[in-house]
Amino acid sequence: MSAPLLELQNLQKYFPVSTGVLPRRKIGWVKAVDGVDITIGPGETLGLIGESGCGKTTTSKLILLQETPTAGTIRFDGEDVSVLEGQELMRYRREVQVVFQDPYSSLSPRMRVGDIIAEPLEIHTSLSRQQLQYRVAEVLDLVGLQPEVARLFPHEFSGGQRQRIAIARALATNTRLVVLDEPVSALDVSIRAQIMNQLEHLQQTLGVSYLFIGHDLATVAHISHRIAVMYLGQIVELADSLELCEKPLHPYTQALFSAALPSHPDERHERLTITGEVPSALNPPSGCRFHPRCPHAMPCCAIEAPVRKPIAAEHTVACHLY
Amino acid sequence: MVSTLDETPVSAATVVSQEFASVPWRWTRLVRQLPILPLAILVPFVLIALFANYIAPYDPTEPIPGAKIFEPPYWMQGGSAHALLGTDFQSRDVLSRLIFGARVSLIVGVAGTIVAGSIGTALGILAGYLGGWVDQVIMRVTDAWLALPGLVFAIFLATMVGPSMWNIVIILGLVYWTRYSRVIRGEVLSLREREFVKLSEIAGASRTRVILRHILPNVLNSTMVLASLTIGVVIIAEASLSFLGVGVPPPEPAWGSMLADGRSMLMVGDWWLTVFPGLGILLVVLATQLLGDWLRVRLDPQLRNM
Amino acid sequence: MAALLRVRELKTHYFSFGGTRVVKAVDGVSLTLGKGETIGLVGESGCGKTTTCLSIVGLLPSAARIVGGNIEFAGDELTTKRPREMRRIRGGQIAMILQDPMASLNPLFSIYRQVAEPAYYHQGMRSRLLRERVKNLLRSVRIPSPEVRMREYPHQMSGGMRQRVVGAIAMAGGPKLIIADEPTTNLDVTIQAQYLDVLKDIQQQSGVALVFVTHNLGIVAKMCDRMAVMYAGKIVEQGAVRDLFRDPKHPYTQALLGSMPKLGNKEPLYAIPGQPPNLAQLGPGCAFHPRCAHAMPQCSTREPDDRPIAANWTARCWLVGEPVRERYVSATA
Numbered sequence: 035m036s037a038p039l040l041e042l043q044n045l046q047k048y049f050p051v052s053t054g055v056l057p058r059r060k061i062g063w064v065k066a067v068d069g070v071d072i073t074i075g076p077g078e079t080l081g082l083i084g085e086s087g088c089g090k091t092t093t094s095k096l097i098l099l100q101e102t103p104t105a106g107t108i109r110f111d112g113e114d115v116s117v118l119e120g121q122e123l124m125r126y127r128r129e130v131q132v133v134f135q136d137p138y139s140s141l142s143p144r145m146r147v148g149d150i151i152a153e154p155l156e157i158h159t160s161l162s163r164q165q166l167q168y169r170v171a172e173v174l175d176l177v178g179l180q181p182e183v184a185r186l187f188p189h190e191f192s193g194g195q196r197q198r199i200a201i202a203r204a205l206a207t208n209t210r211l212v213v214l215d216e217p218v219s220a221l222d223v224s225i226r227a228q229i230m231n232q233l234e235h236l237q238q239t240l241g242v243s244y245l246f247i248g249h250d251l252a253t254v255a256h257i258s259h260r261i262a263v264m265y266l267g268q269i270v271e272l273a274d275s276l277e278l279c280e281k282p283l284h285p286y287t288q289a290l291f292s293a294a295l296p297s298h299p300d301e302r303h304e305r306l307t308i309t310g311e312v313p314s315a316l317n318p319p320s321g322c323r324f325h326p327r328c329p330h331a332m333p334c335c336a337i338e339a340p341v342r343k344p345i346a347a348e349h350t351v352a353c354h355l356y
Numbered sequence: 357m358v359s360t361l362d363e364t365p366v367s368a369a370t371v372v373s374q375e376f377a378s379v380p381w382r383w384t385r386l387v388r389q390l391p392i393l394p395l396a397i398l399v400p401f402v403l404i405a406l407f408a409n410y411i412a413p414y415d416p417t418e419p420i421p422g423a424k425i426f427e428p429p430y431w432m433q434g435g436s437a438h439a440l441l442g443t444d445f446q447s448r449d450v451l452s453r454l455i456f457g458a459r460v461s462l463i464v465g466v467a468g469t470i471v472a473g474s475i476g477t478a479l480g481i482l483a484g485y486l487g488g489w490v491d492q493v494i495m496r497v498t499d500a501w502l503a504l505p506g507l508v509f510a511i512f513l514a515t516m517v518g519p520s521m522w523n524i525v526i527i528l529g530l531v532y533w534t535r536y537s538r539v540i541r542g543e544v545l546s547l548r549e550r551e552f553v554k555l556s557e558i559a560g561a562s563r564t565r566v567i568l569r570h571i572l573p574n575v576l577n578s579t580m581v582l583a584s585l586t587i588g589v590v591i592i593a594e595a596s597l598s599f600l601g602v603g604v605p606p607p608e609p610a611w612g613s614m615l616a617d618g619r620s621m622l623m624v625g626d627w628w629l630t631v632f633p634g635l636g637i638l639l640v641v642l643a644t645q646l647l648g649d650w651l652r653v654r655l656d657p658q659l660r661n662m
Numbered sequence: 663m664a665a666l667l668r669v670r671e672l673k674t675h676y677f678s679f680g681g682t683r684v685v686k687a688v689d690g691v692s693l694t695l696g697k698g699e700t701i702g703l704v705g706e707s708g709c710g711k712t713t714t715c716l717s718i719v720g721l722l723p724s725a726a727r728i729v730g731g732n733i734e735f736a737g738d739e740l741t742t743k744r745p746r747e748m749r750r751i752r753g754g755q756i757a758m759i760l761q762d763p764m765a766s767l768n769p770l771f772s773i774y775r776q777v778a779e780p781a782y783y784h785q786g787m788r789s790r791l792l793r794e795r796v797k798n799l800l801r802s803v804r805i806p807s808p809e810v811r812m813r814e815y816p817h818q819m820s821g822g823m824r825q826r827v828v829g830a831i832a833m834a835g836g837p838k839l840i841i842a843d844e845p846t847t848n849l850d851v852t853i854q855a856q857y858l859d860v861l862k863d864i865q866q867q868s869g870v871a872l873v874f875v876t877h878n879l880g881i882v883a884k885m886c887d888r889m890a891v892m893y894a895g896k897i898v899e900q901g902a903v904r905d906l907f908r909d910p911k912h913p914y915t916q917a918l919l920g921s922m923p924k925l926g927n928k929e930p931l932y933a934i935p936g937q938p939p940n941l942a943q944l945g946p947g948c949a950f951h952p953r954c955a956h957a958m959p960q961c962s963t964r965e966p967d968d969r970p971i972a973a974n975w976t977a978r979c980w981l982v983g984e985p986v987r988e989r990y991v992s993a994t995a
Contacts, residue, residue: 085850098558127560134551142552144573150552153569154559192937203555222706222938223877227921227931234930249851252880256923256931279926293855295880297924299903306855311820 037112038073039243040097040130040211045070045106047092051316064315066092068267070106071342074211077237079244081258081275083251083290087312089267090247094213097245098132110211128158131204135216137196141188148184151203158207173202176239178232194225198232205236211243218253230257251294255279260348263287266315266323269342273349283351285328322354330355391650397643401636405459412452413440417607419447426621429628442628444617453609454632460610461640464525465591471529472590473583476536481571483537484544485563495541498534506531507596514602521604524597528590536582543575577655584648588641595637611636666736666871667695667718667839673730674710674717685941687713687726689895692968695888697838700865700872702882702903704918705892708938711875714892715841719756720748736838754784757832759842763824766831767816773800773827774812780835799830802867803860822853826860833864841873846881858885879922883907888974891915894939894949897968901975911977913954948979956981 047067067089074080082090095101097108099115108115110126118126131154134140141150151173152166161169171181177198188196197217204212214233218226234257236242248254254261261278263271263286271284282288289308296303310327313319319326325335335354342352404411414420420439427443428435429450435442441450483494513527547553548571556566597603598612606613611633618629674688688710695701703711716722718733718740733740735756740748752758757780760766767776777796781787787795800808803826816824825845832840842861846854862885865872874885882889882903890900891914899912910916920932936953948954951961961980968976969983 085852100554100558124560127558132555132558134555136551139551140555142556142570142574145569153556153561157560157562157565194937200555203559223879223918224706224921224934224938227923227933228935230923230931231933251851252923252925255925256928276926276928289852291925293852294925295854295878296883297880297922298907299883301883306852306859308852311822311853312850 038109039076039078039111040074040245041107041109041112042070042072042093042097043107043109045093045096045108046104047089047096047101048104062316065267065318066315067096067103068318070264070267070269072262072269072272074243074245076210076243077241078260079237079246079258081254081261082245082247082264083249083254083261084264085249085312087266087315088264089315090264091215093264094132094215094245094247097213098130099126124158128154128207129210130213131207131209131211132213132215133197133200133204133217135220137193137200137220140200141196143188145187146184147186147188147191147199150188150199151184151206154203154207169206173206176205176236177202192225193221194228197221197229201229201233201236205240205242209242211245213245213247215247216249217246219248219250226253233257251290252297263290266312266318268323268352270324270353271349271351272342277346277349281349283345283349283356284324284353285330285355286324289327322352391647394643394647394650397639398647401458401640401643402462404455405462408455408459412449412455414449414452416448416453416456416609419443420449423447423449426626426629428626441632442626444614444629445621450614450628450632453614454611454636457609457611457614457633458636458640460521460604460608461591461594461637464521464528464594464604465587465640465644467522467525468528468532468590468594469583469586471526472532472586473536473579475529476533477540477572477575477579479533480537480540481544481567481575484541485548485567485571491541494537498537501534507593510593510597511600511602514597519602519605521608524594524603528593531593532586532590535586536579539578539582540575543578544571547571547574581648581652581655584644584651588644588648591637591641591644664696664737665694665734666697666699667693667873668734669693669714669718669731670734671731672714672717672728672733674713674722674726674728676713676726678725683942686895686944687941688717690731691892691895691897692731693890693897693900695839695871695873698865698869698871699888700874700886702886702889703873703875703892704877704879704882704889706877706938708941709892710895711892712843715758715843715873715875719752719758719841720745721752721758750784753780753837754835755837756839756841757835757837759825759828759832759840759845761844761847763821763828763848764816766828767824769816771815772812773814773816773819777812777827777830777834780831784835795834796830799834800827802833802864803827803830804856804863805830822849822857825849825857829857829860829864833868833870837870839871839873841875843875844877846876846878861885879918891918894941894944896949896978898950898979899977901971901977905972905975911971911975911982912979913956913981914950915977917953917955 045067046069048063048065051062051064053061070093072080082093084090092101096103102116110130115126148167148170151170155161155166155169170184174181174184179195179198179202188199191199218229221229230253233244237244246254246258255275255278258275261273261275262269263284265286271278271282271287278287282291288304289306292304292306293308294303308327313326321337321339322335325331328335332354340352340354342350344350345356420443423439423443425443425445425447427439427447429442430437430440439449439451441454444450444453479494483491510527510531513530514524517523553566553570556570594603594610595612595615598610599616601616603612604610614633615630618626621629670692672688672691673686676685676687677683691710691714693701703714705711713726717728720740720743722728728741743751774796777799778792781792781795796812797808800812805811805823805826819827846857849857858881861872864870874881876882886903888901889903889906890897891912892898893914899906899910899915906915907919910919917932917934921934923931934953939949947962947964948966951957954961958980966978966980968978970976971982
């Protein structure tokens, strides 16, 4: 097993909450990310699934260095990312990129597509104008667009095409890891399949790794090799994609599966056993965070937080049932 | 399996532009969209100002040879064709002075706006994007500057540095930049959170690059709208300064000083000395305001569509 | 069975640029809905499903006009009604649920006031009777402690709860038909599942008919008896949900089903090539033919009509029904 490309160890991000008026007193912490351990190997796709407020967006911000962790480490190629400076930091920025959900605000409206894609190259390399054009054409071809579109402006493209441009920009600098934050959620159904196939093809061709963040189980399961399920800032289950679909172990994962929409009218899902809403991350429940909504909750669940441990090969769960 | 694609970008914008190209009378379409009234006023004035040397019948600073002082316009009794709009207290041709005055007003209006706009936009961008103490300092300076009464401050500066057209331009620029910094800062604050800016930062762009490549082009729309609305204000300010005697110095003609000169004769009924320059100011300022309004409506919805 | 809603050849067009540019948002849509039935109106953005709904309830923007066809609701013709009459029908007999609960609720008024409003106007209920009704409505959408909740304001509730309140408001006027336009798009997966269960409950209890507009076939599979697939302003296939899922006849329906990722299945998805069409510049023939895997020469010149496959199952495609003379000869024939 090759060394992981990205490794998150016990990552924590707490946001302070203070009263609004002077003097500003801290009244608590929003524990957005609370002990996340995941690894992504080269050429692999890790799916990160969870509902709103689970911390997946904060996790991606931590990876992209838009926020600094309160505790824990992020390692890229074995090196701690928080101590990177200068050249090393630029190298990280070059090799880790992101594609956001909204294709309509990810592209600068007053720049031509060619310039948008060339920007990371301009920042990190000193290629000549001609070399830049060449590379832009290369990347446009990779995502299935014709090189001539480089001189057009973003508003002349549809949502799916804009997303391709965003992907092209993310790959322009020989990127090794792309964080995909709900990349297809805002697209039409028929375009989603195009983009998903394109992403898979790019992974096979370029060997790039993906962190695929999403909320739709079927979509995430389709493209990911492994899936991590997140709830209130913690990873509750992590397993191989097919294995997870066959045997979801954690009650929250099971609830997600039962809540997922069927792909056929005759498909029967388990009755939905989950109740209530996601509690706020300001005051998470004691012990196992899921216990108030869990149909299998036991007395120990309210007291002690379960540790994630392996149940089968490549399948870890954080639950007292196991 | 990679799907084959039809690459032609299809969107409402392309449809519209294609439609424009296909319709035979596309110029009529374009013209129909322009604001007729403001342009009908401004274009002639701009042309007059540009070609003042060729249009004006006389030298505005010299008296007309053989003319009397305070001659009324030619259609009134006592007027004659050699001074179509009459003469002033030094028997100078009012029409020629009007024409050259237009040049002064427009130059000061445009140049002053450019100075104000540049200072204000630059400070607004810095305050909005850099935040922190830079923001605080710039905003407090803006607040303090706003507390100064504009025209009084301009008069003060004008008397300090001495009157000349370009001095007035700088002075008015210094007086009116605050309008921009507030508004632009607000826009930059929201622009800063837009995804394409964040993407640039994530890709490792330096702050200079983000400002020049992403922030500045996207605030230019607002700057232009503000600018078109400010021109009118600057023109009136210049006229006021000239009226008070601290603007463009005589014998250079300026609408404001023409108003001042002719004021005393209003009582006697020599109205042409003040009404014509007054009309000039009125029309130009009205036209720029209307143009600014049109620009604002035109540019904003497009921004939202993006 | 007398149909509750019968739409026949509805045509709604958008006019812009002084009438020179016409977008045929809805171009000949016919559908039928019986009492208590649920029909899913499926399609992607721009296909005309929202415009169809707006045409039915009379809430079209000023740029749009119904230019043809008729809409019969409970025996009444809706296209000829005056705005005052439509106002009485809206909220009372036909209710609408929209996508964004925050936009549907007035932040200034209490939940009680907003749920009570339709009952107040359309059923003339007052004071104690009205309060009981509001409590019952909130209970039917599974909002706990309704007496407490109804004094609250929208911003004090979560997204899922707000959408349920919107459902209660829709039911308050005692409608026979509810049109739900993508009501679950902004909701989390588990919240969505709870909400759909609630809708199903309401339907079973009150027998209200439901038009469910969505782009998500999974919702249709879960909630609907029948479905109509729309493309470029026309219904390309309409029939029982089971039939369409098992054996879809129209290539677009097949493509949509093929592009859905299925849990536990890693086979490559079928990606429909090309882009959705520009409604202002539709060419002759079938609107789907540029992207169709089974296109034949005549598809580009003649538009197919609605052809029957079985009882209550039609598709707009030359491949359906009588054998067509010009057949596309494949290389292996």
